[in-house]
Amino acid sequence: MASKPKAAEAKVPVLKGQEAEDKVLEYIKRMNRPFGAVDVAANLKGAVPKTATQKILVALADKGELVQKTYGKTTFFVANQDKLGDVSSEKLADQEKEYKSIEEENKALAADVRALSTELAKLRAAPTDAALAVSLEGAISATEKARQRLAPLQAGTPLVSAAELGELDAEWTRWRGEWVRRKKIFTTFWQLATDPLPPQDANDLADDLGVDLDTPEHAALERGPVCASTGGAGVLGKRRR
Incomplete structure (x- = not known):
């Protein structure tokens, strides 16, 4: 061809x-x-x-x-x-007028460029259709899992039996009592060891030995409703009802 x-x-x-x-x-x-x-x-x-x-x-x-x-x-x-010939005043005036007109046009075009650049940046930052589809799929999956976890509660099914609550309260009472006993022993010996020392030296000694004393958060917890009672089963049981 x-x-x-x-x-x-x-x-x-x-x-x-x-x-x-x-x-x-x-x-x-x-x-x-x-x-x-x-x-x-x-x-x-x-x-x-x-x-x-x-x-x-x-x-x-x-x-x-x-x-x-x-x-x-x-x-x-x-x-x-x-x-080069001299430029007449009329021609200079015309050129000055033309210059101002072009300058104003340039300013308007520059403003348009800035606005379009801002819009372009927004469009580029916006997620694509594919990214939105993935996000939507993830949200639907998370919602379904949450509904499955809420279903027993909505049906009134008890999540923890009375026997399990009793075991938890017994464990709490046991280990709470053990902690209180050990803390009392430590406090007694620590006071004997640091009684002759100024407060700053006692703090330095605790730092050197790696002793972690109670923080204000620990003290607040001790004064709270969980630790204020030693009734064992009554503590966790009341909080869960």
């Missing part, structure tokens, strides 16, 4: 002679900034070949239309400022 012929690309007509010179001079004056021959030829899109551009720029500099400056191995050309 024959290939389709490519569309012919539009070619910029190559200028020569006076037309090329006028084109280069017009461009340099309009831009009014330093250029090298390569840049001018590239910016004119090949309308004037690079070699011809270099010759034209040198010729224009010799005529005084351009000013030629050499920096190292590179030569730049800029419009002779003395040859």
Whole structure:
């Protein structure tokens, strides 16, 4: 199958002679900034070949239309400022008006860019549909497990039997009494050992020996309803009813 012929690309007509010179001079004056021959030829899109551009720029500099400056191995050309015509006050006013209009437009565009950037950041931070599906699935699973755990309570099924409560109360009474006895023994011996010492030295000795004394939280627990009673079975049983 024959290939389709490519569309012919539009070619910029190559200028020569006076037309090329006028084109280069017009461009340099309009831009009014330093250029090298390569840049001018590239910016004119090949309308004037690079070699011809270099010759034209040198010729224009010799005529005084351009000013030629050499920096190292590179030569730049800029419009002779003395040859540029004065700008009328009306044109300056029009340019000032145009500048203000463009400045206001730029401000409006900058505000739009900021607003759109903020919106884009929000969209990127928002979870994707796939992430939402995973989160929803996890929430549904957690809800189902919670309902399964609540089902016995909603049906009125006792979670702990009276016998189990009795065993727990007996264990509590036993180990609570053991703890109180050991604490009393320690307190007695500790007071005998630290009685001759100043309070700070007693604290330092406790730190050196690794003794952990009761904190304010421990003292508050001791004064609470759990430890205030020694009735054993009555403590846990009352709290669970």
